[in-house]
Amino acid sequence: MNKGISYFGSRLPEHVFPDLKKIKDAxxxxxxxxxxxEDMMFYRGNMKSIxxxxxxxxxxxxxxxxxxxxxxxxxxxxxxxxxxxxxxQVTSEGRLAPLACLNNPExxxxxxxxxxxxxEIGADSIFWDEPHFYVPGWFGFSEPKSEWGCRCGxxxxxxxxxxxxELPETMNPQVIAFQDECLISFLTEMCxxxxxxxxxxxxxxxxxxxxxxxxxxxxxxxxxxxxxxxTDPYWIPRKKADPKFNMDSFLRxxxxxxxxxxxxxxxxxxxxxxxxxxxxxxxPDIEQVASIAVEEGITDLTAWTFYGAKGMSxxxxxxxxxxxxxxARVYSSLG
Ligand SMILES: [Zn+2]
Numbered sequence: 001m002n003k004g005i006s007y008f009g010s011r012l013p014e015h016v017f018p019d020l021k022k023i024k025d026a027x028x029x030x031x032x033x034x035x036x037x038e039d040m041m042f043y044r045g046n047m048k049s050i051x052x053x054x055x056x057x058x059x060x061x062x063x064x065x066x067x068x069x070x071x072x073x074x075x076x077x078x079x080x081x082x083x084x085x086x087x088x089q090v091t092s093e094g095r096l097a098p099l100a101c102l103n104n105p106e107x108x109x110x111x112x113x114x115x116x117x118x119x120e121i122g123a124d125s126i127f128w129d130e131p132h133f134y135v136p137g138w139f140g141f142s143e144p145k146s147e148w149g150c151r152c153g154x155x156x157x158x159x160x161x162x163x164x165x166e167l168p169e170t171m172n173p174q175v176i177a178f179q180d181e182c183l184i185s186f187l188t189e190m191c192x193x194x195x196x197x198x199x200x201x202x203x204x205x206x207x208x209x210x211x212x213x214x215x216x217x218x219x220x221x222x223x224x225x226x227x228x229x230x231t232d233p234y235w236i237p238r239k240k241a242d243p244k245f246n247m248d249s250f251l252r253x254x255x256x257x258x259x260x261x262x263x264x265x266x267x268x269x270x271x272x273x274x275x276x277x278x279x280x281x282x283x284p285d286i287e288q289v290a291s292i293a294v295e296e297g298i299t300d301l302t303a304w305t306f307y308g309a310k311g312m313s314x315x316x317x318x319x320x321x322x323x324x325x326x327x328a329r330v331y332s333s334l335g
Contacts, residue, residue: 002268003027003331004062004302005275008034009311011046017053019306024057026328031059032127032302034066036076040117051122062202063123068114069107070099073130073206075312080110089134089150092169093143097134102186103154115194125200125227128187132206133179146171158182180216188223195225202226204272207233212257221261228300229261230270235285236277247288255296270300275327276309280318283326290330301334303327 005028010016023031031054039047051061067074070081078098081088087100087107100107118126134149148171159167159178168175191201203226205217212231221229233254239245255271262269271293273286290301305312308320317323 001334002029002270002300002302003334004030004032004270004300005327006032006034006064006303006305008066008305011039011043011050013046013049013053016050020050020053020057020059022328023306024059026324027331027334029059030062030124030302032062032064034064034074034076035068035114035118035121036066036074037068037079037114038076040068040114041079044117044121048121055122055124060124061122062125062127063118063121064127064129065111065114065118066129069110070097071102071107071111071131072128075314084110088152090152090155091134091143091147091149092151092171093147094151095141095143095147097149098139099134101150101152101154102131102133103150103158103182104152105154108186108189111190112193115190115197115199119194119197119199123199125202126190126194128190128201128203130204130206130232131183131187133182135206148175155182180219184219184223187220187226191223191225200225200227202228202230202268202270204230204232204270207231207254209253212254217257217261218264221265221267226265226267228268228270229265230258230272230300230302232272232274232304234272234274234304235289236274236279236282239282239285240279247285248292251289251292252296255293255298259297268300269298270302271298273301273303273327275303275305275323276312276315276317278308278317278319278323280322283317283319283322286323286326287330290334294334301331 054061065072067076070078087104089097089101136143136147156167194201258269308317308323309315310320
């Protein structure tokens with residue numbers, strides 16, 4: 001069984017090393033270390049020693065481009081996008097959004113320089129964390145759900161070259177197909193570059209049911225040089241919003257598709273367990289999620305994030321210690 005946990009917030013070895021020991025004692029086999037643009041610019045040496053200590057304890061180090069260029073998940077900002085304004089995604093409303101376009105060759109060059117830095121600090125694997133086009137709601141605008149990106153000059157030209165017509169202003173199946181191709185192209189290029197450096201690739205896609213059921217994940221899983229595919233079906237918002245929420249019907253389809261993608265491509269398959277925003281009294285959900293995933297044949301579980309997110313007040317669980325104790329107990333029971 002592979003068992004992981006994400007870690008961020010502290011970069012002081014005297015504080016991080018005891019945390020890594022706790023993570024090891026919870027029987028984790030790997031740590032997903034966030035490596036933001038800020039880490040890359042100001043904490044590279046600290047990250048090198050944190051990664052070295054992770055390995056010394058017998059765990060693997062997965063390195064996450066957390067919020068880098070705004071293209072991935074992460075509660076952090078992109079200095080790159082603030083500096084290189086021309087790389088920004090353009091939405092269907094004409095808004096210039098604070099994330100780079102993954103089709104922009106300059107943004108891809110920047111991502112290659114990030115991979116170089118991640119390899120330099122000792123990455124065993126790059127964890128491609130929720131790569132995405134513009135997601136309405138993520139930047140705090142009160143935009144309609146139908147607003148989408150990207151309609152930048154690079155995307156418009158690519159679309160014209162591919163379909164011989166202009167990129168529409170309204171989302172439609174052909175635009176979805178175009179964006180799927182773009183994501184595949186981006187990940188293919190990034191994973192090949194990482195593999196050249198002797199490093200593995202792990203990919204996590206956002207838990208969108210429509211995308212999952214479209215078969216797109218199967219294409220992502222078949223990208224060369226990917227060693228594990230997964231998703232992060234965080235259930236707390238759903239459970240809060242729906243009094244009839246049923247964990248089995250929510251979670252099992254995600255586990256089944258991840259397992260299918262993993263088995264058909266002969267790679268690993270992982271499921272993220274929510275360990276943030278857990279309300280008091282809901283800690284047993286963690287055990288329930290882990291046992292459903294294991295029943296569905298998932299052999300790699302990982303959790304966001306260390307110690308019930310106590311290190312980040314905007315994500316912190318009501319009882320972070322209890323969340324961590326629950327996860328550690330569940331992990332230890334899995335062998
Ligand atoms: Zn674009």
